[in-house]
Amino acid sequence: MKKLLLTLLASLALAGGAARASEGGVAWDQFPVAKTTDLAALQNGAKLFVNYCLNCHSAAFMRYNRMRDIGLTEAQIKANLLFATDKVGDTMKTSLDPKQAKDWFGALPPDLSVIARSRADIGKGSGADYLYTYLRSYYRDDTKATGWNNLAFPSVAMPHALWELQGQRVAKFVEEKDPHDEARSTHRFAGFEQVTPGKLSANDYDEAVADLVAYLQWMGEPAQGQRIRVGVWVLLFLSVFVVIAWRLNAVYWKDVK
DSSP states (O other), X not given: OHHHHHHHHHHHHHHHOHHHHTTOSSOOOOOOGGGGGOHHHHHHHHHHHHHHTTTTOOEEEEEXXXXXXXXXXXXXXXXXXXXXXXXXXXXXXXXXXHHHHHHHHSSOOOOOTTHHHHTOBTTTBOHHHHHHHHTTOEEEOTTXXXXXXXXXXXXXXXXXXXXXXXXXXXXXXXXXXXXXXEEEEEEEXXXXXXXXXXXXXXXXXXHHHHHHHHHHHHHHOTTHHHXXXXXXXXXXXXXXXXXXXXXXXXXXXXXXX
């Protein structure tokens, strides 16, 4: 129950803090876009999503059987990813009672179907860049109700859902004098210090987060790859057709005075 409540708090933070999240105090790291076409990464991201996100968040615009597009068979989906329902044709809804969630917290956990697409910010990066930075910027902060804080989303209400994988760490800050006003000082981030190890090394955790974000990015538009491929063929066809039309036009009008 304690884990469930913490995860619910996390979902509410995403629901109510989109504007504040986009105003975080760190530059967004670039998400490794090659992950979005890596089937192994997408499959691992799907596993992480089902195990760590789907307890409270839904993806109501995505069906389980759509994961066949990332190389999974229906048997694999049933055996490894189908926890909240019995049919692979069902949508990815959470088993959490929405009425109870609303009674407890005043709002429903947000749907994550298009979460990556909705977090883009001109001048900062894509929604995938934000999520990749956000999930790697957590640190322990005993002054907060959940015991966690986040550099990309200061004073975040969402606890660190992936802390077992990353471990616990604290953020180091230094006070620096303002070069333009000696009476003022700035609070500058100076790095993280690992307190307890996680199940994954730092590099492996970054890879896992990248896989999860890749899946969230893919889930927002599963047909994106097909759309791009079709678009290339359409542009090639139109290019050839323009040449043919141009020559036909020349032949048609050549004898017209």
